[in-house]
Amino acid sequence: MERYESWIERAKSSYEISKTAINNNIFYEDLCYQSQQAVEKALKGLLIFYGIDPEYTHNIGLLLNELEKFTEIPEDIKLATNVTKYAVITRYPGEYDEITKEDYKESLKIAKDCIEWSENKIKENIEKGTKNAKLKKDVL
Numbered sequence: 001m002e003r004y005e006s007w008i009e010r011a012k013s014s015y016e017i018s019k020t021a022i023n024n025n026i027f028y029e030d031l032c033y034q035s036q037q038a039v040e041k042a043l044k045g046l047l048i049f050y051g052i053d054p055e056y057t058h059n060i061g062l063l064l065n066e067l068e069k070f071t072e073i074p075e076d077i078k079l080a081t082n083v084t085k086y087a088v089i090t091r092y093p094g095e096y097d098e099i100t101k102e103d104y105k106e107s108l109k110i111a112k113d114c115i116e117w118s119e120n121k122i123k124e125n126i127e128k129g130t131k132n133a134k135l136k137k138d139v140l
Contacts, residue, residue, distance in 0.1 A: 002049075011042035014034045018108060019108065032090060035083055043118060047066055064080065080114050
C-alpha cells in the first residue's frame with residue numbers, strides 16, 4: 001500500500017468513527033473531532049500523492065492553501081475550514097460554544113465530501129498518468 005493510500009484509509013476510519021450513534025455518553029464534540037481528523041487525513045493523503053510531505057498541522061486552511069498549488073479547490077471543499085475548530089478547542093471542556101446536532105451533521109458532510117474529492121483527484125491523476133503532479137502554474 002502506498003503511503004498516500006494509508007492516509008486515505010485512516011481518513012475513512014476516522015469518518016466511520018464520526019458516524020457513531022450519539023447517546024448520553026458520546027458528545028457531538030468528540031464526533032466532530034473525528035470528522036475533522038477525517039478531513040485532515042484525506043487532505044494530507046492527497047498532498048502526499050502530489051509528492052508533498054504535509055506540515056504537522058490541524059489547520060485545514062493551511063492544507064487547502066498547499067493543495068491550491070496543484071489543483072482547483074471547489075467551494076464545497078473550501079468549507080472544510082469550518083471543521084478546524086474541532087481539532088483542538090473542543091477537546092477542552094467549557095472552552096467553546098455548545099456543539100449542536102446541526103454542527104455535527106455539517107461536519108459529517110464535509111468529511112464525506114473531502115474524502116470523496118481526495119479519492120477522485122487521485123483517481124483522475126492516476127488515469128492521466130500524473131501521480132506526482134506539477135504545480136498548477138507549471139501546467140498552465
